Amino acid sequence: MTDPGVALGGQGLSCVRDGRLLFHQLDLQLQAGQILQIEGSNGAGKTSLLRILCGLSEPREGTVRWRGDDIRSCRQDFHRQLLYIGHNPGIKLELTPLENLRFFQALSGQEGSENDRLNALELIGLYGYEDVKVGALSAGQRRRAALARLWLSRATLWMLDEPFTAIDRQGIGHLEARLADHVQAGGLVVVTSHQALTVAGCPVQPLHLQ
Amino acid sequence: MSAGHAWAAFAGVLRRDLKLGVRKRGEVFNPILFFVLVVSLFPLGVGPSPKILAEIAPGVIWVAALLATLLSMERLFRSDFEDGALEQLLLSPHDLPLLVLAKVLAHWLITGVPLIVVSPLLGVLLHLPSEGVIALPLTLLLGTPVLSLLGAIGVALTVGLRRGGVLLTLLVMPLYIPVLIFGTTAIAAAASGLPNSGQLALLGGLLALTLTLAPFAAAAGLRISVD
Numbered sequence: 399m400t401d402p403g404v405a406l407g408g409q410g411l412s413c414v415r416d417g418r419l420l421f422h423q424l425d426l427q428l429q430a431g432q433i434l435q436i437e438g439s440n441g442a443g444k445t446s447l448l449r450i451l452c453g454l455s456e457p458r459e460g461t462v463r464w465r466g467d468d469i470r471s472c473r474q475d476f477h478r479q480l481l482y483i484g485h486n487p488g489i490k491l492e493l494t495p496l497e498n499l500r501f502f503q504a505l506s507g508q509e510g511s512e513n514d515r516l517n518a519l520e521l522i523g524l525y526g527y528e529d530v531k532v533g534a535l536s537a538g539q540r541r542r543a544a545l546a547r548l549w550l551s552r553a554t555l556w557m558l559d560e561p562f563t564a565i566d567r568q569g570i571g572h573l574e575a576r577l578a579d580h581v582q583a584g585g586l587v588v589v590t591s592h593q594a595l596t597v598a599g600c601p602v603q604p605l606h607l608q
Numbered sequence: 609m610s611a612g613h614a615w616a617a618f619a620g621v622l623r624r625d626l627k628l629g630v631r632k633r634g635e636v637f638n639p640i641l642f643f644v645l646v647v648s649l650f651p652l653g654v655g656p657s658p659k660i661l662a663e664i665a666p667g668v669i670w671v672a673a674l675l676a677t678l679l680s681m682e683r684l685f686r687s688d689f690e691d692g693a694l695e696q697l698l699l700s701p702h703d704l705p706l707l708v709l710a711k712v713l714a715h716w717l718i719t720g721v722p723l724i725v726v727s728p729l730l731g732v733l734l735h736l737p738s739e740g741v742i743a744l745p746l747t748l749l750l751g752t753p754v755l756s757l758l759g760a761i762g763v764a765l766t767v768g769l770r771r772g773g774v775l776l777t778l779l780v781m782p783l784y785i786p787v788l789i790f791g792t793t794a795i796a797a798a799a800s801g802l803p804n805s806g807q808l809a810l811l812g813g814l815l816a817l818t819l820t821l822a823p824f825a826a827a828a829g830l831r832i833s834v835d
Contacts, residue, residue: 454695455835478701486692492631493624504620505700505707507613 405429406451406555406586410460413446420446421607424460428586430554433577433600436590438607444590445485445559447607451588452482452557464555478507481553485560487544491533495524495543498532502547510550518549523569538564548576556580558589574598617702618710625714628687635683639676640722646672647730658735665734666744666795670788673723673748674755678784680719681759682776684711685767685830694767698834705823708830712760712823720752740799747791750811757822758783764829787814 411424420443428434436444449455451462453469453476462469464476489498496515503510519528522542532540541564548556556577562570570593577587578598589595595602629636650668654660688694688711697707724745731741762780766772794807 452699454698474701477699480699482695482699484692484695486690486695488688488691488693488696490624490628490687490691490693492628497624497627501620501624502696504616504623505696505702507617507701509616 405465406588407463408451408460409463411447411450411457411462412459413443413450414458415443415446426605428588430584430586431581431600433581433587433589433595433597433602434605435595435602436588436605436607442607444607448557448559448588448590452480453477479554480557481547481551481555482557483544483547483559483561487541489532489540489544492531494529494531495519495546496528498543499546499550503550506551508550508552514550518546521549522546523572538566538569541565542569545573548573555586556588558587560590562591562593614702614706617700618706621707621710622714625711626717629714629718636718639680639719640726642679643672643676643723644726644730646675648733650734662735662737662799665731665736666740666792666799668734669727669730669744670791673727673752674784674788676723677720677752677755677759678777678780681756681763682773684715684760684763689767694830694834698831704827704830708760708826709823712756716753716756720756723752724748737799739801740795743795743798743804746808747794747811750808750815751787751791754787754811754814754818755784757818760826761822761829764826764833767830768833787811
């Protein structure tokens with residue numbers, strides 16, 4: 399499954415927010431089977447960089463390339479390969495975890511079965527909470543409901559913004575194991591996190607934003 | 609991506625928004641409550657004379673329906689913007705205009721259809737002649753989807769602003785005026801026994817125009833707002 403052509407690249411990326419230059423002439427490259435961890439203090443532009451890489455925001459300068467093509471010219475192809483879980487993951491408090499997952503699967507064009515979804519919820523530790531409205535769950539459980547998508551997604555490239563917020567230590571170990579599986583299968587991961595990330599069998603590339 | 613998957617995404621958005629509408633019942637009842645209250649205050653404010661009430665009925669009911677729609681528009685993309693679901697829509701491999709259309713359809717089913725259903729009752733309340741009472745829901749059936757679709761463009765452009773409400777009204781109101789004029793004159797013509805197919809055809813034309821163009825404009829607006 400490892401394809402040397404699979405690569406996410408950013409060339410000469412610059413970002414300006416509210417008149418402040420967050421980063422300038424930033425280059426990055428990611429091959430299949432690699433993890434990139436974006437680090438930096440609060441307000442350094444981690445989320446801004448992630449939003450530029452996934453195509454939600456336009457960089458002031460520079461281009462983002464997916465398999466050599468500018469992502470603006472191959473948006474649909476790129477987004478089919480992409481799983482983005484932002485700081486606000488788009489989970490609806492009025493729906494149950496199961497209903498939320500069903501919506502995300504419909505949106506990404508997958509025909510997942512109910513069993514797959516229940517299985518994913520069990521793996522993320524929400525067994526017994528499938529039919530409870532997310533609004534009644536704790537902060538950590540809400541985040542887990544969003545992260546259950548990692549067990550359902552068939553996307554190659556994962557972009558996760560602070561995925562470990564409010565997750566307990568056991569849950570973090572679980573997620574790191576899932577990231578290791580994904581990377582070993584030839585996937586790519588871009589993650590912003592303050593925590594040191596230990597993924598078995600794969601060195602994490604750090605990218606430090608000033 | 610195959611057309612089947614695109615329709616699955618369309619149906620997924622529609623189903624989720626209808627479910628959310630049912631679970632947040634308070635927000636659903638606000639526009640219809642506003643509509644009924646405003647119209648039912650007119651006989652008290654203007655006086656019970658059937659002649660005057662029948663004359664102002666088309667305008668009163670249409671203005672109330674227009675404002676009820678406008679008031680409900682803001683929540684079309686608001687909660688999705690705040691909880692990140694809008695980003696997920698933008699990052700979907702499907703065409704964004706199609707997903708926007710699903711959201712507008714769900715919104716119209718939840719807020720527009722109840723207005724149409726109760727409108728004949730309000731027509732009777734205002735002593736509208738029976739021909740007018742028949743024409744009234746028909747004009748709303750053609751007109752309220754146009755209001756929702758035009759409103760979606762305005763909401764898409766203002767959803768990222770903290771106080772977008774006033775700007776939304778200023779943006780959208782001029783576009784609503786033709787719908788209001790054709791809607792009320794169609795009812796007035798029917799009430800006085802004249803043919804109104806011209807006005808209805810114009811409303812239908814506006815609906816066809818907005819149905820095909822507004823989702824694209826709203827999708828472009830959302831990409832700018834989320835940037």
